[in-house]
Amino acid sequence: MHRELTKGVYFVGVDDNHTELFENLWDIPFGVSYNSYLIVDEKIAVIEGVKGPWADEWLDNIRELVDPSKIDYIILNHMEPDHTGSLPDIAKIAPNAKLVYTQKASAMQKSFFDLDLDEIIAEDLQELSLGSKTLQFVHAKFLHWPETMMTYIKEDEILFSCDAFGAFGALNGLHFDDEINMEIIEWEAKRYVCTIITAYFKFVQAGIKKVKDLGIGIKMIAPSHGPIYRKDPMWIVNKYDEWSGPELEKVCTIVYGSMYGFTFRVAMNLKKELEKLDVTVKMFNISYTGLSRVITETVRAGVIVLGTPTYDAFPFPKIWNFANEIQGKRYPPRPIGILGTYGWQGGGVEKITKQLADARYEILEPIVHVKGRPTEEQSAQCKSLAKVIAERLK
Numbered sequence: 001m002h003r004e005l006t007k008g009v010y011f012v013g014v015d016d017n018h019t020e021l022f023e024n025l026w027d028i029p030f031g032v033s034y035n036s037y038l039i040v041d042e043k044i045a046v047i048e049g050v051k052g053p054w055a056d057e058w059l060d061n062i063r064e065l066v067d068p069s070k071i072d073y074i075i076l077n078h079m080e081p082d083h084t085g086s087l088p089d090i091a092k093i094a095p096n097a098k099l100v101y102t103q104k105a106s107a108m109q110k111s112f113f114d115l116d117l118d119e120i121i122a123e124d125l126q127e128l129s130l131g132s133k134t135l136q137f138v139h140a141k142f143l144h145w146p147e148t149m150m151t152y153i154k155e156d157e158i159l160f161s162c163d164a165f166g167a168f169g170a171l172n173g174l175h176f177d178d179e180i181n182m183e184i185i186e187w188e189a190k191r192y193v194c195t196i197i198t199a200y201f202k203f204v205q206a207g208i209k210k211v212k213d214l215g216i217g218i219k220m221i222a223p224s225h226g227p228i229y230r231k232d233p234m235w236i237v238n239k240y241d242e243w244s245g246p247e248l249e250k251v252c253t254i255v256y257g258s259m260y261g262f263t264f265r266v267a268m269n270l271k272k273e274l275e276k277l278d279v280t281v282k283m284f285n286i287s288y289t290g291l292s293r294v295i296t297e298t299v300r301a302g303v304i305v306l307g308t309p310t311y312d313a314f315p316f317p318k319i320w321n322f323a324n325e326i327q328g329k330r331y332p333p334r335p336i337g338i339l340g341t342y343g344w345q346g347g348g349v350e351k352i353t354k355q356l357a358d359a360r361y362e363i364l365e366p367i368v369h370v371k372g373r374p375t376e377e378q379s380a381q382c383k384s385l386a387k388v389i390a391e392r393l394k
């Protein structure tokens with residue numbers, strides 16, 4: 001099914017209500033959309049494809065409006081296969097279409113698909129006339145890969161922003177911000193940003209600045225996932241700005257694993273001591289809170305505390321995985337507290353401490369390390385750690 005954005009510009013994307021894990025990693029209880037747009041002018045252009053298994057539905061959406069074999073340009077803002085998996089299908093139908101993308105995207109296309117189509121390398125700010133409408137390409141590297149660009153229709157003032165300003169959540173026939181429950185969108189957009197784009201926050205900031213500095217009018221933002229913003233396009237820009245900005249929240253988020261409750265008791269002890277000092281605390285059991293939520297709740301936390309039992313002389317596997325995400329997603333610098341328990345020899349706290357210290361995170365003292373059940377001594381350590389955290393969050 002297609003939707004009109006404005007005269008000659010149409011949504012022809014698809015919903016994915018089948019995939020449980022985006023990138024086979026991140027839970028998407030509301031699904032996800034792969035947005036594609038068709039511009040019908042003297043020339044016909046399609047912006048973005050969709051994930052491979054949805055190619056037929058996508059082509060059917062295009063067929064509602066034009067014969068796909070008449071497409072002149074396939075504009076690829078980004079080469080990740082959630083947007084390009086359908087390229088081989090359209091390449092068979094539209095052999096005269098030209099691929100329009102950045103130089104880096106061209107190299108990726110040859111590596112991923114090696115399609116037998118002509119191409120146009122879009123330089124930064126280069127324009128392409130479709131007749132009455134003019135496209136302008138705005139390079140936006142690392143939003144979310146190095147080859148990424150955005151596409152702008154000058155006359156209609158619509159910015160096709162690719163992954164930037166996207167959100168999880170299938171659209172289910174409600175394509176615009178004035179049609180959708182924005183509370184769900186806000187959480188799903190934030191969860192999308194934190195899980196997919198945290199490592200590239202500085203490029204989000206650079207991309208927002210670049211678009212603002214261009215001084216272009218923006219009547220609509222049409223990303224490649226989630227709703228199209230026509231009622232208030234700057235809402236999502238401002239949210240992305242806030243979520244990717246350098247300011248951390250004055251909150252301590254404790255994320256712990258616990259097999260039999262000892263580490264939980266230490267974490268609870270710390271939580272109570274922090275609350276006595278009026279520190280806002282969030283606490284999550286890693287075994288029962290999806291990693292996407294844990295990441296979303298910690299990316300901007302002023303202090304993170306990790307709690308781990310020792311498991312086979314290593315950190316509790318799910319906590320270790322989270323520590324890897326802190327490192328891999330290049331969480332902005334902030335102090336990290338560590339607590340943990342062990343039965344006879346230890347290893348979990350030591351290894352996670354070393355890993356995060358080697359990744360140049362400041363590890364707060366004291367580290368609360370408990371053999372067996374928590375004792376008075378460890379309660380005193382929790383009190384000391386709470387004081388240090390409260391001081392750092394002032």
Ligand code: FEO
Pocket residue numbers: 078080082083144145163224225
């Ligand atoms: Fe939606 Fe980075 O692909």
